Amino acid sequence: MIILTGRVERAYNITEQLPVWIPAQTVERFAEPTAMFYERSPWTITTIRSRLNTLSTLAKADESRAKLPLIVTSAYALMQKTLPVREFRAGSRPLRVGGRVELENLLRTLLHVGYSPASIVVEPGTFSRRGGILDVFPMSSDLPVRIEFFGDEIESMRVFNPATQRSSETIYQINITPAREEMPRFAPDAGRQLRSWFASQPQQEEDITSTLPDEEALLGGSAFPLIEFYLPYLYSYPANLLDYAPENTLIVIDDWGALQDSVTDLEEEALSVRQDKVVSQQLPLDFPLPYLTWDEIQDELSTRQTLHLGSNPEQPASDQAVVGDLFVPGDHYAGQLRLALDELQLLYEGGETDIVVTQQAQRLAELWSETGDYVHPITSITRPSEIAPLAFVEGALGEGWNLHAGSTSLHLLTDAELFGWKRPEPRRRQQPRALPPESSFADLEMGDYVVHIEYGIGRFAGLRKRTLDNSEREYLLVEYAGSDILYVPIHQADRLSRYVGADDTAPQLNRLGTQDWTRTKENTQRAVEEIARELLELYATREQVEGHAFSPDSPWQHELEASFPYVETDDQLRALTEVKSDMESHRPMDRLICGDVGYGKTEVALRAAFKAVMDGRQVAILVPTTVLAQQHFNTFSRRLLPFPVKVEMLSRFRSPAEQRQILYELAEGQVDIIIGTHRLLQPDVLVKNLGLLIIDEEQRFGVTHKERFKQMRTEVDVLTLTATPIPRTLYMSLTGIRDISMIQTAPEERLPIVTHVGVYNDKLVRQAILR
Structure with a gap:
């Protein structure tokens, strides 16, 4: 069964709602392309994998009797043309232990079906060869696979962790499916067509929207980030999702009118973009359509079993049922x-x-x-x-x-x-990819300084193969002082980390066989112990200061948290637990919440503020700009509307008379939460019973303001929110002088920030707005 919606948001919502009625594992969503039609922009790896996984499931339906999932998709996703079914099946390569395959031919096949070579396999769609060992990350797998050959025979297959490169579970067969919907083996023909077109056009200036740089990439016959733009050039008869579905598939149309409106709107916008690009000589006049038209979609659906959930003017009244x-x-x-x-x-x-x-x-x-x-x-x-x-x-x-x-x-x-409002349905949590940390050897380049836990500072010199006991293995080569060399086996790569110094000064290399590194570690340990003693004294002093211990969560606190319109991330929940624990202790809180924009710091602050108000205390929220003050005021007012909490704001958006009234109510204890800019630090601002100070982006305040913050930290609980802490604040947090909570996990389906650098272009701005 395929459920087809008009709007993308509706497809998302249905995908999230279906698991309430049927098992979640039987629901799959066929994703929309990341770029708009005729937009020369790369697709995200999430989009590529989602689409290929669905195509892979349907492509092997004839060979497998496994029950097919229920697929939910939108008009936009259905319109996007894709590779023919026969090409997908021809590009899939099943492998099994004991099977024979020529390794060189397999490597060529991987290149032809969209896999990219890499020094170390970390990302899906990449592969790496080290002698008779092939690491490959199939697009349809959650983890990469390490395949060991003995001649042309597959000796073993094991999945491995991309972060540590350590093998774990042994498997006996795997199906390597295409890594892209655009087969690079067809790319050279497209490159020659593009070269011919460019040769017939007047010389054009290169810009970020030009297709000129792609000519050589296409002629090279390998995958590259913008190859999706050329899919219509690669196949004479491209397919669509319905071509992959079995003939007896039931197509459930959510709303025929919405479907038609969405398709025609997308067609009109695509036609407008196409005309602009043809006129500006960025697109050949005969560039094939990358999408299905409304007429073509109607033709496709006319040959299928369909069920309409909304009204359909083309359906006889006798066939309609009203429930x-x-x-x-x-x-x-x-x-x-x-x-x-x-x-x-x-x-x-x-x-x-x-x-x-x-x-x-x-x-x-x-x-x-x-x-x-x-x-x-x-x-x-x-x-x-x-x-x-x-x-x-x-x-x-x-x-x-x-x-x-x-x-x-x-x-x-x-x-x-x-x-009281329709809450945004959170997307189903994807299994996070196990990416290596920043210090991982996967990020190392030739000449980078590294630190071995036992031998000290050296210089990374690449990968080397060595044969020991008739077995070829790969090692990380590290150079030390005096031409000393250390070979580190791949499975011990976690003992290496990138060297990080206080500045850009090159470190002195250690020498193997000496006590230099041992003495360095001993000196470091003594310094750490000295810092620990200082911190113990500091904590002892702070423990002697008596602050207000807030009460445990009230029933209203539970109700507020239940009304949060999203699913908290694990980092958010951990930060909330730490903040509440600090507030309920007698020691004044001084905690830094560090997280990227959109990661949920404001929600942590809101719950902490509500907890303080429930204990009869007032809360001051200090922000650096008037716009941010207004945003926080709107957020707090909306979330706290069902509760008897008065929220006010002090900024230039308030008239002098309004400010005087707010200051009076604040001094009388009638205002529970006051939000404002540096105006809150003026001498005429009196808070009757301040219990919590929340500072948003402390680094954007001046020195005088920060001296006032220091004084307040000895009097009330202080919570600081920041995405980019200043070095001193970060240092104080990391050394324990201030407590720190890190929110490093992005909320589900948080849209990434896409950056384009180039000269101002009206069409590009319009295209960005339409997205």
Whole structure:
């Protein structure tokens, strides 16, 4: 079955909602291309893998009797043309232990189907050969595979960790599928066509939107980041997703009108971009269409079994069934969780079935247990008729409803009804790729300084093969002083790390066979012990200072956290736990929250502020700019609306009269949370019962302001948020003078920042806005 939607967001939402009703592993989403049609921009590895995994599953459907997943996709994804099915199957290479294959031919095949050579295999779609050992990271696998050959025979296959390069599980067969939808073996023909076109055009200036630099890359016949742009050139008869699906596949169309609107809008925009590029000589006039038109999609669907979930003007009325009249919209509670639970209690006692589908199922179950029996949250509703009268389900649905059919009453409640708005459904968490740390040898280049844990500082000199006991193995070569050389086996690579000094001065190389490195380590250990003693004295002094110990979380605190419209990352939860622990202790908190933009620092601050207010204390939030003050004011006001918390802002956006009124209420204790710029540090600002100071981007304040911060840190709890801490702040945090919490995990589906460097171009700006 394939579910086809008009809008991309709708495809995302359906993908997230289906696991509530069916097992999550049976749902797959066919992703949209990263770039717009005719946009010369590389696709992300996530997009490439998602699309290829789906194509791989469907391509082997005839050979395997395994149950196919339910595929969800959008008009945009369906429109994008892809490689023909026969080419995908021809480019797939099954391998098994004991099988015979000529290694040189296998390497050529990998290049032809889009794999890229690398010195060390870390990323999907790369391979590396070391003598009779081939490391390859198939696009359809979660981990890379190390294949050992004895002549032309495959002797063994083991998966390995890309971060440590250490082998683990032994496997006996694997299927290496194409690494790209664009087969590089067809690229030289496209390169010759492009060269012919450029030769017939007037000389053009090269810019970031020009296709001129791609000519040589195509002629080389290897994969490169922008090869997706040339897919229409590579195949005479490109395919689409439906070409891969079995003939008996049911196509479920979510909304025919939305589908048509999306396709025609995308067509019109693509046509406009094409015309501009043809006029500016960035695109040949006969450049093949990279997408299916609306007429072509209609033709494809006309030969398939289809089911329309919305109205379809082309479908006879006799074929339509109306079920919407059976469902009535549910009640809304606008974040008043206690009221919602009280009404659930009444329905529960009346014997009616109630299902609550929420991303906060565990928290709501705990709130329910305060007045009734604890109900264990579940993860899906595979058989609604078999569930208990009350169920808390961990999941995401768009909206709830009440169903009354005969003597049966069923109530479905979702986050939309509980919290007063439709919460963005978080994308299913992808298995994180095991990438090496920055100090990993995978990042080393010839001549880099390295440190061996036992032998000290040396210079990395590359990889070398050596034969010992009739077995060829690869080693990392490290040069030391006096022409000394150390061979480090690949499996001991974790004993090496990149040298990091205080400045760019080249370090002195150690000499093998001497005590230099041993003495250095001993001196370092003594210095560390001295710092540790100083820190012990510092901590002892801080422990003697009595601060306010905040109370444990209140029921309202749980309700606020349950209303968070996203799923917290593990780093966020860890930071929250550390902040709350600091606040509940008698020692004044001085903690730094360090995380990139969009990683969730504000949510940590909001929960800490609410915790302080629940204990009768006021909170001051200091920000460097007026715009940021307004953003925080909007966020805090919206999240805290269901609670009796007064949030105010001091900035130039407030008139003098408004500022005087706010200052009066602040001094009287009537304002719970005050947000402002450096205006908060003026002498006329008096806070009756300040309990928590939150500083956003401390590095952007001046020296005078920071002296005031030092004084405040001895009086109240201080929480500092930053994406780029100044060296002194970072040093104090890393040495323990200030506590630090790192938020290093990006929220699910956080969009990456894409940077283009070039001269100003109106068309490029327009294209970026349309994305």
